[in-house]
Amino acid sequence: MKNPVLALTLLMLSCSDSDEFGSEKSDVIQLKGISYYTPRANELYLYEDLRLVNSENSVPFRLDSAKYYLGDYFWIIDSDTIRSNKNPHRASYGEHFVKLVLIDVYGDTLSDSITVRLNEQLRIELLSPIDGFSDFSKTDSLEFRYKIGGVDSWEQASSFVYVSTDENSLWKEENILPDNILKPPLDDIYFWGVKAFTEQDTVFSKRCIGKFC
Amino acid sequence: MKKILLLTLIASMANSAPLFMLNMESDIDSSISALWENSIMQILKEAAFEPVKIDPEHFAKCENIECAISAARVSGAQGLFRGRLRAEGKDSVSVRLCIDWLAGSSNPQTDVQGIAPLAWDETIKSGIILKLLSGITGKNADIENVRNKNTVISVETNPEYAVVMLNGNAVCQAPCAFSDSSSMAQISAYWQSGDNLWAAKTMVKLGNDTVKVFLELKRSFAGTEIRTNPDNASVFTADILDINSKAIGKTPYNMQGLPGETQIRLFRKGYNDTLLNVKIDALEKQIQFVQLTPITDPQKISEQNLLVKSQNKKDIGLGLLGGSTGPLAAGILLCILAQDDYQKARNIKRELEYPSFGGENFKAKIDENHKAVKNGNLKTGVGAGLIGLSLLLAGIGFTMSF
Structure with missing residues (x-):
C-alpha cells in the first residue's frame, strides 16, 4: 500500500527539479568599457563594449539591440541624462564626465564612466611687427610678439620664434630666436614665424616684413 | 399460550408458599397508596395467596432487584410482588404491578399496567384493582364486572x-x-x-x-425521560442487539416522539439487556426508572464481553476509517499547495531566462525560485506522508470494521 504513495512522491519531487533554476545556464551581460571619438569640434561619438556571455561563448552586441535584454539604459554627460544612443552628441571644448548606466530586467544596475577631453584647436595670433612692416631705420632692434590660444587646461604648450631672410628655410632649428628680439635688423626683407605645439597639436604661423615683401 | 400455561402453573402454586410484597413506589397521596396496598393484600388473600409484607430492611444488603429476588427465593417465597403508583394528570393514577415468580430455576415475571381514577371510590367502582390482579395472578373468577355498559x-x-x-x-x-x-x-x-x-x-x-x-x-414539549440504575446505559431501538446496532443515546435519556407506546432496548456492560415499553404522554413529561439487573451467568458474561469487544473493535475501526479522512484531506491540500509552489518556481524560472548582470536582485530571484521548490518539496513530502498515513489508517479501520 505504501509503494504507490512513495512512487508518487518521488515522481512529484523529480518533476520539481526541473522547476529549479540553475544559474550556470544563464546569459550574463557584461559591460567591458566605454570609448569615445571626436572627429570634429563639438562632436562627441560615444561607444560601449557590451557582451552577452554564457558558459559556451561571448557575443558582442550593441546598445541599440539591448532593449531585448535590458530594462533601461541612459548616458550621463556631465549633469545631463540622455536616454538615447544616437551619435554624435554635442559637447563643448573641455573635460567632460561621461557615464553609461544599464539596468537589467531584475532592477540591477551596471555602469562605467570615463572622462572625455575635447581639445580646442591650438592657434597662433601674430601681433607685431605687423605684416609688411618695413621701417627698420627707426629702431635698432625688433621684438616679435605673438599670442597662443586653444591651450586646454590639461595641455602644456611650447612655442618658438623663427626668423630668416629665406622663406624656404624659415623653420630650420638654427633660425630660432631665443629671446624673440632681433638686433639690429640690417636686411631689407625678413620672414618670421612662430611654431607652437602641444602633445596633440603643432601649428605654424608666419609673416613677411621689410620693403621687399 | 405460554402465558396461559404460566398462569395455570402460578394458580396451582397458590397456598404453597408466601408471596413477598415490597412497599409500593408512589408519588401520590400516602393514604391512597396505603388503601391500594391494603386492598391488594386483601384481594390476594381472597385469591388463596399468602401475601406477606416485607420490610425493606429484609433486603438491606441488596443493591439491586436481582439480589432481592434471589434473597426472596432463599427465604422460600413463591414470588416477589412489586407495585408502582404514579400521578397521571389531576384525576388519575398510572398503576404498574409486577410479580417475579420464584418456583423452579427461572424467574418468570408477570407485569400489568393501567390507568385508574385518583379518587378511591371511583377506583373501587371501576374494578380496576381486580382487573389488574387477575392479569398478574391469572385468577379471573374473582373479577367483579361492575360495568358492562358502553x-x-x-x-x-x-x-x-x-x-x-x-x-x-x-x-x-x-x-x-x-x-x-x-x-x-x-x-x-x-x-x-x-x-x-x-x-x-x-x-x-x-x-x-x-x-x-x-x-x-x-x-x-412532552417526552419521557428514561433513567436507569446504574446510569449511563446505552439506549438502542428495540431490534436485536448486534455489533451493527447503533445507540441512539445514553441514560438519562429524554425520549421524544409521538404520544403512545414504543419500545427501546437498554444495554449496559455487566447487566442484562432490557427491552422496555416506553409510554410517551401527549402533554406531560414522564420519568421512567429502570433498575438494571446484573448478569450472573458466566456464559452470558462471556457472550456480552465478546459483543462489547466486537463493538469496540468496530467502533475503533470506524473511528480510524473516519479519522483517516483528516490526514487524507490535509495531504491532498498540501499536495495542491505544493503545486502552487512549483508553479511559482516555474514562473520565476521563466523570468530568470532573461540575461542579467548577476546582481543582487537576480540572486534574490534565484533564491526565491529555490525556496519555492524547497517549499513545494516539503509540502509534497509531508502531504504524501499524510496520504500514506490515511491509507494505512483506512486499511486498518476497514479491516477492523468489516
Whole structure:
C-alpha cells in the first residue's frame, strides 16, 4: 500500500527539479568599457563594449539591440541624462564626465564612466611687427610678439620664434630666436614665424616684413 | 399460550408458599397508596395467596432487584410482588404491578399496567384493582364486572384532524366518536406539524350514554425521560442487539416522539439487556426508572464481553476509517499547495531566462525560485506522508470494521 504513495512522491519531487533554476545556464551581460571619438569640434561619438556571455561563448552586441535584454539604459554627460544612443552628441571644448548606466530586467544596475577631453584647436595670433612692416631705420632692434590660444587646461604648450631672410628655410632649428628680439635688423626683407605645439597639436604661423615683401 | 400455561402453573402454586410484597413506589397521596396496598393484600388473600409484607430492611444488603429476588427465593417465597403508583394528570393514577415468580430455576415475571381514577371510590367502582390482579395472578373468577355498559365518546379538537387516543391508544382522527365500557377514560389528542407537536388530554367520567369531549390543543414539549440504575446505559431501538446496532443515546435519556407506546432496548456492560415499553404522554413529561439487573451467568458474561469487544473493535475501526479522512484531506491540500509552489518556481524560472548582470536582485530571484521548490518539496513530502498515513489508517479501520 505504501509503494504507490512513495512512487508518487518521488515522481512529484523529480518533476520539481526541473522547476529549479540553475544559474550556470544563464546569459550574463557584461559591460567591458566605454570609448569615445571626436572627429570634429563639438562632436562627441560615444561607444560601449557590451557582451552577452554564457558558459559556451561571448557575443558582442550593441546598445541599440539591448532593449531585448535590458530594462533601461541612459548616458550621463556631465549633469545631463540622455536616454538615447544616437551619435554624435554635442559637447563643448573641455573635460567632460561621461557615464553609461544599464539596468537589467531584475532592477540591477551596471555602469562605467570615463572622462572625455575635447581639445580646442591650438592657434597662433601674430601681433607685431605687423605684416609688411618695413621701417627698420627707426629702431635698432625688433621684438616679435605673438599670442597662443586653444591651450586646454590639461595641455602644456611650447612655442618658438623663427626668423630668416629665406622663406624656404624659415623653420630650420638654427633660425630660432631665443629671446624673440632681433638686433639690429640690417636686411631689407625678413620672414618670421612662430611654431607652437602641444602633445596633440603643432601649428605654424608666419609673416613677411621689410620693403621687399 | 405460554402465558396461559404460566398462569395455570402460578394458580396451582397458590397456598404453597408466601408471596413477598415490597412497599409500593408512589408519588401520590400516602393514604391512597396505603388503601391500594391494603386492598391488594386483601384481594390476594381472597385469591388463596399468602401475601406477606416485607420490610425493606429484609433486603438491606441488596443493591439491586436481582439480589432481592434471589434473597426472596432463599427465604422460600413463591414470588416477589412489586407495585408502582404514579400521578397521571389531576384525576388519575398510572398503576404498574409486577410479580417475579420464584418456583423452579427461572424467574418468570408477570407485569400489568393501567390507568385508574385518583379518587378511591371511583377506583373501587371501576374494578380496576381486580382487573389488574387477575392479569398478574391469572385468577379471573374473582373479577367483579361492575360495568358492562358502553358509553359513546364524541371527541372534537381544535385544530381539527388531531389523532385521538383512548387511555394512551390511538383510536381515531378528530372529529370522531367511539365507545368504552369503563367508568373513567383518559382522552388525549395530538396534532403534529413538522417537529412541532400540539396536544391536550383530559379524564372523563363515563356513565351516560354519550359523552362529548372538546380538546383545545396546546404546544407540547412532552417526552419521557428514561433513567436507569446504574446510569449511563446505552439506549438502542428495540431490534436485536448486534455489533451493527447503533445507540441512539445514553441514560438519562429524554425520549421524544409521538404520544403512545414504543419500545427501546437498554444495554449496559455487566447487566442484562432490557427491552422496555416506553409510554410517551401527549402533554406531560414522564420519568421512567429502570433498575438494571446484573448478569450472573458466566456464559452470558462471556457472550456480552465478546459483543462489547466486537463493538469496540468496530467502533475503533470506524473511528480510524473516519479519522483517516483528516490526514487524507490535509495531504491532498498540501499536495495542491505544493503545486502552487512549483508553479511559482516555474514562473520565476521563466523570468530568470532573461540575461542579467548577476546582481543582487537576480540572486534574490534565484533564491526565491529555490525556496519555492524547497517549499513545494516539503509540502509534497509531508502531504504524501499524510496520504500514506490515511491509507494505512483506512486499511486498518476497514479491516477492523468489516
